[in-house]
Amino acid sequence: MTAMKPLLPLLFAGALLAGCNETPAPAAQAPADPLLVTAGEALAAKITVTPVGKAPVADILRVAGRIDFDEARVARIGATVTGRVTDIQAELGESVKAGDTLAQLHSTELGNAQLGYLKAKANAELLARAVERARLLLAADVIGAAELQKRENELSVAVAERRAAADQLRVLGVSAKAMENTSTSGVINSISSVVSTLPGVVVERKVAKGQVVQPADALFTVADLSRVWVIAQVPEAEISLVATGQAVEIEVPALGNAKRVGRLIYVGDIVNRETRTVMVRTEIENPDRQLKPAMLATMLIQARPVERLVVPASAVVREENADHVFVETGPNQYRLTRVKLGPEHDDRRAVLSGLAEGARVAADGAFHLNNERRRQELEGS
Numbered sequence: 537m538t539a540m541k542p543l544l545p546l547l548f549a550g551a552l553l554a555g556c557n558e559t560p561a562p563a564a565q566a567p568a569d570p571l572l573v574t575a576g577e578a579l580a581a582k583i584t585v586t587p588v589g590k591a592p593v594a595d596i597l598r599v600a601g602r603i604d605f606d607e608a609r610v611a612r613i614g615a616t617v618t619g620r621v622t623d624i625q626a627e628l629g630e631s632v633k634a635g636d637t638l639a640q641l642h643s644t645e646l647g648n649a650q651l652g653y654l655k656a657k658a659n660a661e662l663l664a665r666a667v668e669r670a671r672l673l674l675a676a677d678v679i680g681a682a683e684l685q686k687r688e689n690e691l692s693v694a695v696a697e698r699r700a701a702a703d704q705l706r707v708l709g710v711s712a713k714a715m716e717n718t719s720t721s722g723v724i725n726s727i728s729s730v731v732s733t734l735p736g737v738v739v740e741r742k743v744a745k746g747q748v749v750q751p752a753d754a755l756f757t758v759a760d761l762s763r764v765w766v767i768a769q770v771p772e773a774e775i776s777l778v779a780t781g782q783a784v785e786i787e788v789p790a791l792g793n794a795k796r797v798g799r800l801i802y803v804g805d806i807v808n809r810e811t812r813t814v815m816v817r818t819e820i821e822n823p824d825r826q827l828k829p830a831m832l833a834t835m836l837i838q839a840r841p842v843e844r845l846v847v848p849a850s851a852v853v854r855e856e857n858a859d860h861v862f863v864e865t866g867p868n869q870y871r872l873t874r875v876k877l878g879p880e881h882d883d884r885r886a887v888l889s890g891l892a893e894g895a896r897v898a899a900d901g902a903f904h905l906n907n908e909r910r911r912q913e914l915e916g917s
């Protein structure tokens with residue numbers, strides 16, 4: 537143990553000298569930024585840089601809607617008298633013209649009205665002859681003027697009753713020609729026809745043979761479906777972006793979302809208290825009758841333009857299911873920057889977040905820059 541003590545200082549000194557002779561390990565290099573790309577001379581020639589600026593952008597509002605009848609081209613048709621249906625001459629889907637008979641019914645009300653008209657007409661004619669006789673008798677000094685005046689008053693009342701009876705027949709749907717035939721022949725016809733008031737297609741029928749119907753009952757619905765309405769509800773907060781005359785596109789899921797083009801013809805004047813929405817309406821041509829009332833639809837309204845930051849659509853690249861642009865950070869250096877953008881319109885996209893006004897982005901060549909970034913990333917790894 538005593539012999540080892542003189543050797544300890546020598547061993548310690550040797551260890552210190554050995555440690556001083558070791559080369560220090562190099563410091564670890566910082567990893568390259570995977571979002572930063574440097575464009576070579578050939579690539580730089582393909583890139584066009586543009587500053588982010590403002591431009592008027594018209595947002596597209598998507599609102600739920602439905603197909604509906606053009607109210608100017610639809611008629612809900614009923615009987616003009618109370619009666620029992622004796623014959624039905626129009627079926628669902630059948631095309632009809634204005635004036636075509638849809639059904640016939642027997643009506644005692646119509647018969648009584650015709651009888652009342654014939655009685656009033658006969659009474660008026662009788663009193664007219666009595667007035668003529670009274671005038672002759674007055675001229676012959678057989679009766680006094682008071683008697684003639686009495687008979688003339690009776691004739692005036694009878695004429696008024698005849699007019700009232702004729703008006704009643706017109707209310708019950710009797711045409712002037714039919715009324716003239718009744719007046720000439722004296723024959724009462726208790727058969728009343730339910731006729732179409734416009735050309736179109738029978739889209740609804742609510743009557744059966746033998747049924748007793750009233751004038752208030754809607755028996756048939758006839759519609760011209762060559763043009764239809766599309767009605768939608770716009771949220772109250774967005775109604776300031778909507779006005780009549782704006783272009784709209786209609787998507788109908790039942791037809792594979794094929795787009796139909798139209799214009800807004802109406803914007804409601806009141807807000808629905810329950811849904812806080814305002815009704816808007818457009819009309820579109822439907823010559824093939826594929827659009828059917830009550831079909832669900834989506835209305836895409838091109839709203840009023842608003843000044844917003846925009847980038848060219850060509851500057852946008854998709855990475856990890858998100859939108860990105862390449863922002864210039866130095867000469868021939870660009871950084872992939874994630875942004876939130878609105879839908880494309882007129883080859884531009886509105887910037888919702890991620891960019892400030894004046895930032896310079898690669899408008900053309902962004903696709904090539906992204907390929908170069910990926911190549912540099914692979915080589916670095």
